[in-house]
């Protein structure tokens with residue numbers, strides 16, 4: 001039987017979440033720090049552990065069939081791959097940032113200035129689109145210290161909490177792109193039955209993460225009022241309780257409006273609300 005290969009980051013910000021996602025998909029594999037390739041024992045798949053920069057090209061060239069990598073790295077490497085699924089982790093933004101007292105107020109003020117970055121391809125395109133002629137200084141890391149060392153007037157680097165910018169006396173100035181981890185595949189792999197199966201598993205895990213399973217008790221006479229608050233997957237499951245005139249309602253609630261929904265349910269007469277995490281939702 002054919003075996004697929006999926007490339008994930010060996011160590012770094014995406015490693016743990018990528019491993020967790022694959023394990024939650026029911027895939028069983030060893031994750032030793034020393035292993036660069038790990039077979040999955042219960043699915044025809046091998047996991048390659050790589051530097052994230054190499055993943056897009058490995059996938060484009062078919063050395064790996066699938067990969068998990070940040071959109072920032074895909075754009076920087078300018079590869080032709082299929083975007084299969086956004087994964088909801090590794091969220092960050094590529095931003096231009098300037099020293100606190102730099103005298104730079106608008107993008108046009110960057111004309112003739114130097115910008116340090118590890119993302120020269122994305123930055124070049126951004127500057128061209130905005131008609132800015134600045135010098136790009138490509139460095140491979142610790143970009144935030146370059147203005148302080150007199151190496152550049154500004155920087156372009158990834159930001160999530162903004163803590164690294166702040167501790168280096170920099171302020172975010174403009175958004176170049178937003179990024180998150182995505183599942184990519186070599187062109188054409190989206191038709192492959194094993195890939196389709198894997199994407200379905202990934203989607204069922206992601207769906208479950210976005211929702212909570214809720215069980216509550218309600219007086220039968222108030223059921224109509226709360227049913228309109230509960231979209232559920234189809235309609236909520238309603239089970240009679242031993243106490244006359246009362247029912248238990250089982251449903252799912254999206255994580256994003258969880259607390260407001262719970263308040264509305266309580267206001268509509270819900271009692272004994274029990275909330276549980278969901279492992280998978282298969283449609």
Ligand SMILES: Nc1ncnc2c1ncn2[C@@H]1O[C@H](COP(=O)(O)OP(=O)(O)OP(=O)(O)O)[C@@H](O)[C@H]1O
Pocket residue numbers: 009010011012013014050051052053069070071072073090091092158159160161179180181
């Ligand atoms: N501060 C951040 N918050 C959230 N996600 C981030 C952050 N920084 C980077 N990322 C995302 O995680 C990816 C991996 O980041 P990491 O810093 O581990 O890369 P790296 O040092 O290039 O790793 P490698 O050794 O694999 O080359 C980035 O390409 C980006 O998509």
Ligand SMILES: O=P(O)(O)OC[C@H]1O[C@H](OP(=O)(O)OP(=O)(O)O)[C@H](O)[C@@H]1O
Pocket residue numbers: 013141142144157158159160161162163164165
């Ligand atoms: O906004 P913050 O939450 O402070 O995150 C931003 C930092 O995170 C990334 O580096 P990382 O810590 O992954 O180290 P690296 O440069 O070695 O990749 C990025 O290059 C920034 O330096």
Ligand SMILES: [Mg+2]
Pocket residue numbers: 051052053
């Ligand atoms: Mg890297």
